[in-house]
Amino acid sequence: MDEELPEPVRAVEHELTALLRRSRAISLEIAREVHPEIEPNAYGLLLWLRRCGSTRLTELATRLGVGKGTLSRQIQALEVLGLVRRDPDPTDRRAWQLSLTEEGQRRFDAARSSRLDQIWRALEDWPAQDLADLARLLSRFNDTWG
Structure with missing residues (x-):
């Protein structure tokens, strides 16, 4: 199967890894x-x-592609x-709105x-168009894959 795929697909897989x-x-x-105690x-x-x-x-959970149970544990x-913090959802008494606390923010x-400084140091010598192309293509890939 792997041999049937075009080489650029294998190259993308390698670079993504x-x-x-x-x-x-x-x-x-x-x-x-x-915070020193949070998960990566x-x-x-x-x-x-x-x-x-x-x-x-x-x-x-939908945006992140994780289960509600997993996400609920992380939020807790x-x-x-x-x-x-969790605040009651004003439009649905059964639901909660999640947001960062002031300290979290x-x-x-x-x-x-x-x-962002690390990313900038890696990309600061790139031409502006290459940087824009990278952002556009990554967005397209994420939209397609997710």
């Missing part, structure tokens, strides 16, 4: 900057909460650390600044 391996290591570092996966969760401000658990751990913003 390298990127994901490197990303996991960076996510662990960045997550520890937010929490960075992506915090990023979505920072981006959307407030969202329901079901919407967040972040609540205990004082980084995330402050810690996340500081850690994200560090990550």
Whole structure:
């Protein structure tokens, strides 16, 4: 089967593997900057909460591609650390709106600044069009795959 695929597909798989391996290591570092007790996966969760401000658990689970049970456990751990809060959803008494606390937002913003600096150092010599193309193609890939 693998031999039947075009070489560029195998090359993309190879590069994604390298990127994901490197990303996991960076996510662990960045997550520890937010709080020494959070899981590496929490960075992506915090990023979505920072981006959307407030969202329901079901919407967040769909965006992140994880089960509600797994996400609920992660949220609970972040609540205990004082980084995330649940507020009653004004449109549905059975649901909750999730958002970052002020402390969560402050810690996340500081850690994200560090990550953005790392990305910028890696890409600062790239032509602007290459950088725009990378962002566009990564977005297209994520939209297609997710």
